[in-house]
Amino acid sequence: MSDFPELSGADFSGISQRGTLVVGFSGGADSTVLLHCLLEAAGSRDRIVLAHVNHGLRGAEADRDEAFCREQAGKLGVRFACLHTDVKALAQQEGVSVEVCGREVRYRFFESLLEEGEGTILTAHHGDDNAETMLMNLVRGTSLLGLCGIPRQRGRILRPLLRVSREEIEQYCAARGLAYVTDSSNLTDEYGRNRIRNRVMPLLREENPRLSEAMGRTAESLRLLQEYLDGEAEKLLSGAVRDGKLETGPLRQAHPALRLEALKLYLEDRGCRGLEKRHLESAQSVALRGGRCSLPGGFTAECAQNLFFASARDQGQTGFSIPVFVGKTVLPNGKILILEKKPCPDLENGRKINNLLFKNSFDYATMTGVFLARTRREGDRFTPVGRRVTKGLKQLFQEQRVPASQRENMVLLECGGQIVFCEGVGVAEPFRITPRTETLVAVTVSNPLQEGKA
The missing domain is CATH 1.20.59.20 (Chorismate Mutase Domain, subunit A)
Incomplete structure (x- = not known):
């Protein structure tokens, strides 16, 4: 990889040599620097996709940021992908904070842009972000893992700027004349992280101007201990779970x-x-x-x-509705949903498709918006693939001999107000596999709790 004298802490090792490079791109200084460095490090721009999420929280300013990001992608000749979502409404549905919900939505969106088994997600977390995370966790009370801060790499997620400070990033932008946008919400003290950033960090820097670097070294030492502990715990479980x-x-x-x-x-x-x-x-x-x-x-x-x-406990009494993307999602009821994107087998035009082979698969091209995984609601109706008859879910569950005690806990996939998939029944007719389908998404729903009782 290329050497960056102005950002000696930037580390792009670990990037997949094949597949898409998905860049979490807000248009801010940190993600702008990440993209600029990646263009030098990656060599080819064909693999890069700028992934932007408009959370629906900042009105006209959010639209301005989206337009800026789209314009930058056009100027640089890289692909652009944008997700519009109402994070505040989703957070209320989930019963979690807006920050937590926003993070989950972003990463699921990034995952959906990767090829199966290949590619890398790059985010612009830097050293100051890491120090803030460590302090937030410490103040709230945390375990060893919480004091480890943000991992540089987790699975296919890579954070090349984790050893770079915010000050270095701003200096890099100034030296290169890089334009970026500023999120005004970062300047307020509305969120806990902002209060740490705006009030606490400046005081600590008076004691140690290289605070982020020092805390980064501590995090790396603690992470080594955590990795050792995880390995020993996995050994214990491998011989004790029956x-x-x-x-x-x-x-x-x-x-x-x-x-x-x-x-x-x-x-x-x-x-x-x-x-x-x-x-x-x-x-x-x-x-x-x-x-x-x-x-x-x-x-x-x-x-x-x-x-x-x-x-x-009481699974049948608790409904949920959460956004999901390609990949694995642990649902609130304990079930595991896996959406696996894969090439569709060659199908001859005009040839009748065996619906049984694709009962739990739908056409990837139909993913035109955010998918929701949810439990059933009164009035839900569904058109099973190949049957061209719309029926209420209660009637379909009866036909499929789904026990009444399990029906409230069955998993549905919804997109644009339409039910795409119903656990125990299959895919809906409008989303079925056709001879024109190039890529399909296979749906798997498992229940480890029930499997464990078998």
């Missing part, structure tokens, strides 16, 4: 730090999200002493006959 349940004997013999980490990995794998230290300590108490406890997302942890397991 039929989806965790034997408590190995847990009792393990160091408390390793025990909590193993419980965390186990519970997250079962679909339990939002775990805090207090939840893990409650789960540990159950694993060592028996009984049960409540966990986030409607889960209950129990221990019986020296076997610890988690299950979703």
